Amino acid sequence: MIELAAQNSTFRILVLLVIFAFVAAIALLALAAANRRVALRTQLTKLEAMDTIAITHGESLRSRETATAWAKMAEFVEKAGLNLTDTKSERLTHLLRSAGYTSPSAPRVYTMIRLALIFVLPLGYVLLAFSSPEPPSFLKVYIVGSILALIGLYLPNLYVRAKADRRREEIINGFPDCLDLLLVCVESGLGLEAAMDRVGREMVTSHPLVAQLLSITTLQLRAGSSRDEAFRKMAETSGVDEIRSFCTLIIQSDKLGTSIATTLRVYAAEMRERRQMRAEEKAHRLPVLISIPLVACMLPTMIGTLMLPAAILMIRKIFPLMVGG
Known part of the structure; x- marks a missing residue:
């Protein structure tokens, strides 16, 4: 050996x-x-x-049952002596909530995954490189390993940001429909809490993210939270400007005593107009986006098709005359 x-x-x-x-x-x-x-x-x-602790922090059986395998793994790593607390914890928590990760242990799990990828990706490349018949040089291993470590450091951030953007786009696209249904329910005689519960149950299949926000807010209202507190939590959880504006309007209407139906009618019309403007903006961007494949793919083919007969004519008749044939 x-x-x-x-x-x-x-x-x-x-x-x-x-x-x-x-x-x-x-x-x-x-x-x-x-x-x-x-x-x-x-x-x-x-x-x-x-x-x-139960009185101060509101600990419950449900909060204990939500501990996942990732949370337990992060807790084990912290007990081993490695601190997973990020220096920018508030910004990271807000980003993870925008992406849909609302667990209290999500920032620690995120930091643990980033640290793990920094070592796992270069180590995997080293194992694959030295298992080949001709191992690479030390400089190549160092450069590729450094690049993979940087990729492992920034890849979770890119994934979370992309997921947050997709979630925000789904909420923005689905909120006008839910707002129209909410207006119909309020004008038909239902209260705001009952209308939100009804719309949340109706829109589970078509717009599940908006239905989840409405259902969570309804449960908080039924649990005894004030409208101010429940809608502020809804705006913070969604991370969307349109829903923040909606929650602000509801809170102001509740404090000033104005009609909820009138407020919803005006805001629903504004949301429909915004959605129409976004559709028109995308439609106006299509010619610019189509011009790129048109120039890269179709234009060379068209030029070749138009110039090929002239090129054949020159080769057959003009070039022989020029050389005296």
Whole structure:
């Protein structure tokens, strides 16, 4: 085995990786054993102050059941000694909520995935590179590994931002229809809470994101929250300017005592006009977008088709006359 390790570089790399994994596992076990007593003491303290914590932080059985495998993994990593708290936690929490990740452990899971990708992608490339018959040079491994580490650092951010944009676009496109139904329900005699509940149940299939926002707000109103608090939470959760404006209008109408139906009628007309303007904007952008494939694909073909007969005529008749044939 020693002779094989001396002759084969790939075998040496694998042996070093196994040794590294073994040492890392021993270190993690040692840290876990060292922190076990502290964790037990913390649990005893939490059990002694359970009543105070439940009253202060509003802890419930549902919040305990929502802990996923990712949250447990992030908690295990933090117990091992690695802090996953981001320095810009408020901005990160707002971005994750805009993308639909409303769990309290979402920022820690996000940071853990970014850290994992920084090491997993370069390590995977190193394993694939040194398993080939001709291993690459150290400079190539260093450059490609650095690029993959940067990709692993920024890839989760790009994914979350893209998902937030798609979610925002779906909410913007579906909110005018829900607002029209809400106006119909209010004008037919239903209260605002009953109308939101009805529209939320009707629009589950066509616009599930808007239906989810309306249903959550209805549940908060039924649980005893004021309209001001419930609609402010709705605006914060959605992350869409149109819904923020809607929530502001509802809050002002409630405080000033104006008619909810009149407010909804005016805002629904404005939302329909905005949707029509967005459709017209996309329609006006189509000629510019179509010109790119037109110039790149169709124009060379048209030029070739028009010039080919003239080129054949020149080759057959004009060029022989020019050379004296």
